[in-house]
Amino acid sequence: MEKRGLFITFEGPDGSGKTTQIRKMAAELDRLGVPYVLTREPGGTEISDKIRTIILNPENLRLTDKTEILLYAASRSQHVEEKIEPALKDGKIVLCDRFIDASIAYQGYGLRQPVDIIRRINHFASGGLTPDRTYLIDISPQSARQRMRSRSGSPEAGVTKAPGELDRIEQREISYHQRVREGFLALYRENKQRICLINGESDADTVFQQILQDFHHFSAGF
DSSP states (O other), rough: OOOOOEEEEOOOOSSSSSHHHHHHHHHHHHHHHHOEEEEEEOOSSHHHHHHHHHHTTOOOOOHHHHHHHHHHHHHHHHHHIIIHHHHHHHOOEEEOOHHHHHIIIIIITHHHHHHHHHHHHHHHHTTEEEEEEEEEEEEHHHHHHHHHOOOOOOOOBBBOTTOOOOTTTTTTTTHHHHHHHHHHHHHHHOOOOEEEEEETOOHHHHHHHHHHHHHHHHHTTT
């Protein structure tokens, strides 16, 4: 029986730098010659990316909270079955930018929707898949907003953003993003055996060294 791969997720508030860090990890795995898949949520497959466009488009102001929860779960279901699980069965490391923790933090804590229902919906959508290790990059909403406003825009899955432009989720009030942060920290307290908390206020290289040190310890023998 072939060895199953490792499922590693990167989480944190918008603007925390998690996407930069996951790309640094991918570069490290390239250097080591370790087979991996780099992916993200919402998205990761053609169908999931189409759902991502709906979720993040700032024009979709009438999209309800319940619909948002279900769209994230639908995108995740397709992503897990089509991309994540096959890669894990092939023995690869899967690096994923966001997973179920984000739904709990953003829709549960941020939108004040029932966390237990979000857990059940996403357990069904993911087939019960849980990350082996999660790197939670923590940053204050104020620092995150400043970073988001200063970063360069780039077209992502049909959502083209000009420099400094924010998507539908990023545009929400600072109090929402504070609740999201509180949600992530609550998840950390509940799952310290899985989640590694990283201070994201430092420069990118310093943050990555913290992640890399933990990763080498965690993945020893993989």
